[in-house]
Amino acid sequence: MLPNLTIPFALLLGTALWSVSAFAGEIDFNREIRPILSENCFYCHGQDPNHREADLRLDVRQDALDYGAFEPGDAEASVLIERVLSDDPDMLMPPPDANRTLTDAEKALLRQWVDEGAEYQQHWAFVAPVRPAVPSVTDPQWARNAIDFFVLSKLEENGWQPSPPAERATLIKRLYADMLGLPPTPEEVDQFVHNDDPGAYDALVERLLASPHYGERMALPWLDAARYADSNGFQQDGDTWQWMWRDWVVDAINEDMPFDQFTIEQLAGDLLPDATTDQKIASGFNRNHLLNGEGGAIAEEQRFNILFDRIDTTTTNWLGLTVACAQCHDHKYDPISQKDYYRLLDAFNRVPENGRPQRFSSRIRVGNPVLELPTAENKERISEFQANIAAAKKELDPLMDAAYEGWRLGLGSGQDLAQDESLPESLRTKLEKPKGKRSEEEKQAIEKEWRSYFQRSARDELAQKTEPGRRVTKIENQLAGYRGDQIPRPMVMSDDKPRDTHVLDRGAYLSPLEKVTFDTPAFLPPLPDDAPKNRLGFARWLMADTHPLTARVQVNRMWQHSFGMGIVKTSEDFGVQSEFPVHQDLLDWMAVEFRASGWSRKHVHRLIVTSSTYRQSSRMTEKHRTEDIENRLIARATRIRMPSMVLRDWALASAGLLDDRIGGHPVYPYQPDAVWEALAITKERDFTYPASTGGDLYRRSLYTFWRRTVAPTNMFDASDRQACRVRAAATITPLHALTTLNDPTWIEAARVLAGNCLVEADELRSQLQSAFESIACRTATDSELRRLEDAYQKQFEGFRADPAAAIEFLDVGKTSRDTTLAPVQHAAMTAVCLAIFNLDESLTRE
Structure with missing residues (x-):
């Protein structure tokens, strides 16, 4: 029998990093054992009876005991331990062909756990958070708020120290990048750097929280999560009007709408008593799905695809769970049965939709139900x-009257018109009564019907043969086209x-089994008896104080925004396969604080960015690099490559090009020629890219038209907006540099910035300093300026040797270049500004 072992946490491969329990003492099931069982055992010995091997269930303690899987307190007598330690491939668990292997450290943990009694715990994320006590630390002066006490306590527990604070220029850039997604001006940087007021930082935070651009920046991850786009996807890829929902999100965030209200309006705004137009628009969260209008698509199948996507998106956003597999089994x-899945789906299965878009114009294709919201x-x-139609009809009416009289005279009095089946039935019914016995009202009714019948039958002919008729038809067609294309x-x-x-059955829409009605998953708190059994009841249930997931999931995403990684790394998955969070106490404290604040996101964001934890330097030491490369202990700030949407906005704002209007129709900034050409496979629709002009070329990236089939080419690493995504991917490929070096947006911004610098200062060094400060948000050192001067001279010599190249370079973009500037000088400075845009420091939020 192996002795109980104290195992260094650095050796525990496959278990949660930075596990700090004393393994010579009692093992923590959630922290040490559940990750091993979940990763290696539950697939074959979990809750799914259709895939369960040997009828052994290890996710429920009593079931495992009844089976005889282990003997609590006696690892030596436990079959579980015998199988995981076996050298016999026929006995070994996991089996060799399972592609899962336990490490020696994991085997020892299991053995120690059984010897200690093999106790189970409910998964931590499925237990409602309780506010933990703020821990004590040896250096309380470092802590500015409760976040710091939790972080510092864990650092001290593991023998670490926090990093020193970042330089003030770095801090202001960090704040602007995280809170506005725009650069501070050189003047704002200078004022903050040289402001000795102890309250200057907090005052800056409040100013940024109050900015209307705050909502624009903070909306970006929510749009990714909601799979927001401006088109349907698939072959026809019709345009939509969902930008009105996008604007609702920006406004709600700017107003700091309480998150419970934010949730309820998006999930069930239409079901609220006397729902307002805005609340109905908010419910568009669950209409941001793809719509398949292809000829071979089966409407009912597509409707179920939409339903499945709706459930996946909603549960990922609020529950932080991956439930898609429960569609089939x-x-x-996780303890989510297939029945749970379809009970939840029932609340979303009441929309009067048929799974396919309706055509409102050659461009617009949206699926009912919709709101028709004509603007002023x-x-x-x-x-x-x-008015134009009425004017044309004034000219047409006399012609119609004359034609009508001629038509009536040609009817003939001997014909039995009541039997003429070519006439409308309502008219024939009126004509059955002999002419002499008709009352005056009946005569007027017959006359009205005659005229209506004639107008319907003769209108097309008159519309073709007369100029007023052709004009009426043309304007009416224009009006119909305008209504279909322009009314949101x-x-x-x-x-x-x-x-x-x-x-x-297996998720097949043509194979229905048991009928179910709405209910919430059985492993979570029950739906109150008096709650409506619909989306409104579901939305309110999510926000209940007893709910274990909603608040945790949201504050984890807020933390991810500021630190690049959530306290729970898998922000999309809080289930049993997620890691045990190093800072669970901090997560729970923040979750309870979020609720107690009235669900104020600005309150939580303020707490994060005003903490000493957030203000740390991001410089890495050898200890950081070798012992905590992912920064799970949060012993430093995290360097984050800014999202491509922010990088584009940063370039425009640095050059003074940004058009900062809030909200409105999508715009069409620079894209490659014929970028949508591949979509034009039929003549049904023109897929020419409708490039914007004027200020619309320089709107924030948030407002760029997002076509699902061909996303904006300069927005690398962005979500494709075809499915919910709550954790952004950051990759490094040459395509990124090719974008930021060659895309017209960056070249034009560099050229305009260069012109500004040349006009503002006469000396080269001052010009270069101004350019650097505008982009990097700090003062360049003498060494850096010398290197920029060298770069300028090389570019100057190159363009002096080829003046035509200088002119060609300066002609990129729609803004007119300043012809008072010498082209060679302007081009050389433009090349240097473009290089500054592409510095690692410029692309990174430190």
Whole structure:
């Protein structure tokens, strides 16, 4: 029998990093054992009965005991330990062909756990958070708020020290990048760097929280999570009006709408009593899905695809769980049954939709239900159309009257018109009564019907043969086209079409099994008895104080925004396969604080950015590099390559090009020629890219039209917006540099910035300093300026040798270049500004 072992946590491969329990003492099931069982055992010995081997279930203690898997307190007599330690491939668990292998450290942990009694715990994330006590630390002066006490306590526990604070220029750039996604001006940097007021930092935070650009920056990850786009996807890829929902999100964040209200309006705004237009627009969160309008698509199949996507998106966003596999079978790891999945789906299975988009114009294809929301401009234009139609009809009416009289005279009095089946039935019914016995009202009714019948039958002929008729037809067609193409119709939710919901055999929509009605997953707190059994009840249930997941999931995403990684790394998955969080106490404290603050996201964001933890330097020491490369202990700030959307906005703002209008229709900035050409496989629709002009070319990236089939080419590493994504991917490929060095946006921004610098200062060094400060948000050192001067001279010599190249370089972009500037000098400075844009420091939030 192996002795109980004290195992250094650095050796525990496969278990949570930075596990700090004393393994010579009692093992923590959630921290040390569940990750081993979940990764290696639950797939075959978990809750899914259809995939369970040997009828052994290891995720429930009593089931494992009943089976005889282990003897609590006696590892030597336990079959589980015998199998994991076996050298016999026929006995070994996990089996060799399972592609799962336990390390020696993991085997020793299991053995120690059984010897200690093999106790189980409920998964930590499925237990409602309780506010833990703020820990004591040896250096309380370092801590500015509760976050710091939790972080410093863990650092001290592991023999670490926090990093020194970042330089003030770094801090202001960090804040602007995280909170606005825009650079501070050189003047703002200078004022902050030289401000000795102890409250200057907090005052800056408050100013940024109050900025209307705060909502724009903070909306970006929410749009990724909601899979927001401006088109449907698939072959036809019709345009939509979902930008009205996007604007609602920006406004709600700027107003610091409490997150419970933010949740309820997006999941069930249409079901609120006397729902406002804005609340109905908010429900468009669950209408941001793809819509397949291809000819071979089966409408009902597509409707179920939308439903499945709706459930996945909602559960990922609020529960932080991956439930998609329960569409076909019980979840193999988390306690989510297939029945749970379809009970939840029932609340979303009442939308009067058929799974396919309706065509409102050659460009617009959206699926009912929609809101028709004409703007003031729309109403004015419609009135103009209607006035023009009325004017043309004044000319047409006499012609119609004359034609009508001629038509009536040619009818003939002897014909039995009541039997003429070519006439409308309503008219024939009126004509059955003899002419002499008709009352005056009946005569007027017949006359009205005659005229209506004639107008319907003769209109097309007159429209073709007369100029007024052709003009009326043309304007009416223009009006119909305008209504279809220009009147916003955002897609929203509705429960106007209740349906029966069934568990589907293997998720196949044509194979219904048991009928189910709405309920919440059985392993989470129950839905209150008086709660409505619909999306509104579901949304309110998510925000209950007893709910274990919602608040944790949200504050974890806020932490991820500021530190590049959540306290729980898998921000999309808080289930049993997620890691045990190093800072669980901090996560729980923040979750409870979030609720107690009235669900104020600005409050939580303020706590994060005003903490000493956030203000640390991001410089890495050898200890950081070798012992905590992922910064799980948060012993430093994290360097984060800014998202491509932010990098584009940063370049525009640095040059003074940014058009900072808030909200509105999507815009079409620079894209490669014929970028949408591959979509034009039929003549049904023109897929020419409608490039913007004027200020629309320089709107924030948030407002760029997002086509699902061909996303904006200069927004690398962005979500494709085809599915929910709550954790951004950061890659490094040459395509990124090719974008930031060659895309017209960056070249034009460099050229405009260069011109500004040349105009503002006469001396080269001052010009270069100004350019550097505008982009990097700090003063360049003498050494850096010398290198920039060398770069300028090399570029100057190159362009002096080829003046035509200088002119060509300066002609990139739609803004007119300053012709008072010498082209060679301007081009050389432009090349240097472009190089500064591409410095690692410029691309990175430190």
